[in-house]
Amino acid sequence: MHAPAWLDALRAALPDADLWLRDAAKTDADPLAPQADIAIVWRPPSAFFEEQRRLRAVFNLGAGVDALLAMPAFPRDALLVRLEDAGMADALAEYALAAVLRVYRGFDRYAIRQREARWQAELLRPKSNFAVGVLGLGVIGAAIARSLAAHGFAVRGFARTRHAIEGVDCRAGEAEFASFLDGLDVLVSVLPLTPDNRGILNRANLARLADGAHVINVGRGAHVVEADLLALLDEGKLGGATLDVFETEPLPAAHPFWDRPEILVTPHISAVTELEPSVAQIAERDVAARVVAIRSEGYGGAFRSGYEDAFRALLDLMAPREHATLMPDAINIIGAREGPTYTEWTEDLNELERLVGALGIQINGVLCGGCTVEQIRRAPSAELNASWCYDWGQKLGDLMEERFGVPYARTGQPYGLRATEEWIMGVAVPLGLESEAREVIERETAAVAGEVDTLRRCFEGKTALIEISEFPGPIRALSLARMAEEFGAHPIVINLHPYTVKERMPSLKFLLQQGQNPELILTKGIFALGSFNAA
Structure with missing residues (x-):
């Protein structure tokens, strides 16, 4: 694990915390070490707990806590938190499937x-006749079982308590353990280590598997009785094993597993705790709110990947349409957002709310410009999604239409008379409010006639330079260019970086379809500094 990256991420998530690194290579206790309230650990030396005498909580970055509990100096009155999944479930499911x-x-x-x-x-053989058993059905075991079932294997699962997983024959309790094992072609063990299950992969249990069966262990090394496994391989009862965890790690060079061609040894790499979801779990206990962990490539890479991950996480918070009461004449405005600084002016959104209110339309929420979790939850109950900024609304609108069937009005930013009329009609027509919308447009246009005349006199025949900076960003700048052209100016958008063109191609194509094709000056602009922190 790259400790500096973890430290940077934790400082960003917990800015008020006093954080420092403790070198795990130091195996002697330091009597003068500063005392922490909370420890975030990965395979710490036992000396660490000897020197930290006032810990209130310990966050373990691995899936298991048995090694910590075995340390004599571990503080028994401290809260021990094991991270749930932390990105490991997908990786372990891939390993097991492979x-x-x-x-x-x-x-x-x-x-x-x-x-x-x-x-x-x-x-x-048909996969439906190839039996795979998953021993342990926690978050990770369930993910492995679902993955194997999705690939067509006959999957059984076992846990101490009853589980229900689609496509998996789930067994539970001591009375059903033998029937779970009987005849399995592959056994995947993903159990945590407890005193009750130490040595559970022993001769008696492994002998119940099918002849030539294969054992995969990604749980704990102490589950395997090594002598029994080797003996069953020698006898031909077992065909092989894939082992990622061992009672002694690193596996000693003289260990017999290294020399067995039937055994694949991997050095505890089936999964690595991922930084973002781990920091999120730690942080949400501090802020007492759910933290959705998103990894974004940033402007140095495909920055949209992070936003698309965020949108998919939002969809998981939403209630399916069939489980909610539909809200007639209600819309979501999507593509607006607020971050460290808000990037949509509240005056713009207030004006849109006023205009749609004149049509009798309610706004459920502005996703995600400071909306509430409840507004996100009931978003699929709205009749229509309308984008505030097509650049960001397009992806969220497409995802909601695909998953929930919410229609999406593809509208651009309402700057200028034409764009505002298109925005209002784009919302009104799907809701059957076209005539009402035309009345509102006529009334609103008449109300601003004087201002429009002034704008035309100021813009007519002029060249309008529109520079991309923090405000406006590239898509807003292009929308402003369209408005300037409507009032008689010749717009030139400057400081547009070629990278922006590549990454915002869906929005640019949409604007071209709307008849916009302004003159552009491509520059390095604010990208010249090597990062884009402004917007």
Whole structure:
């Protein structure tokens, strides 16, 4: 784990906390060490707890806590928090799936035949007749079971308590353990270590598997009785094993596992705790609110990836339409957002609210410009989504239309008379309010006739330079260029970076379809500093 990156992320999430690093390579206790209230640890030396004498909570960045609890100096009165998933479930599901497919497709046997220069094919069994058992159905075990079931395998799952997972035959309790094991072609163990399950992968239990079965262990090394596993391999009862965890790590060079071709040894790499979700779990206990962890590539890479992840996380907070009461004549305005500084002027949004209110339309929420969690939850109940900024609204609108069936009015920023009319009609027509909208447009246009005449006199025949900076950003600048052209000016947008063109292509294509094609001056602009922190 890259400690400086964790420290930077924690400082960003917990700006009021006093944070420092303790070198894990130091195995002696420092009697003068500063005393912490909370420790965030990954495989700490036992001396760490000898020197930290006032800990109130310990966050463990790994999936298991057994090693910590075995340390004599671990503070028994401290709250011990094990991170849930922290990005590990997907990685472990990939590892388990890869290992199962390797067994199912017989790759090890083909590797042997390759060395023998022997061309011999095998018929594949149907996956529905290939039984895979997942031992342990917590967050990670359930993810593994779902992944295997989605690939068509006959999956059984076992836990101490009853679970229900679609496509998985779930068993529970001591009375059903034997039937869970019987005849499995592959056993995947993902159990945490407890005194009750130490040595659970022993001769008696492994002998219940199908002849030639394969054992995959990503739980804890102490679950495996190593002598029993080797003996069953020697007898031919087991066909092989994929082991990522061991009772002693690193695995000693003289250990017999290294020399067994039937055993694949990997150095505890099946999953790595991911920074963003881990920091989110730690931070949300401090702020007493749910933290949605998103990794964004930033402006140095495909920055949209982070926003698309955020939008998908928002969708998970929303209630399905069939479970909610639909709100007639209600819309969501999407694509507006507020961050460290808000990037949509509240005056603009207030004006839109006034205009749609004149049509009898309610706004459920502005997603996500300071909206509430409740507004996000009931967003699919609205009749229509309308984008404030097409640049950001397009992706959220498409995702909500795909998942919930909420229609999406593709509208651009309402700057100028034409764009405002298009925005209002884009909302009104799908709701059957076209005639009412035309009355509102006529009345509002008449009310600003004097201001429009003044704008035309000021803009007519002039060149309007519109510079992209913090305000306006590139899409707002292009919208302002359209408004300047409407009032008779020749707009030139300057400081547009080629990277912006690449990343905002959906929005640029939309504006071109609307008839906009302003003159542009491409520059390095504010990207020349190597980062884009302004907007």
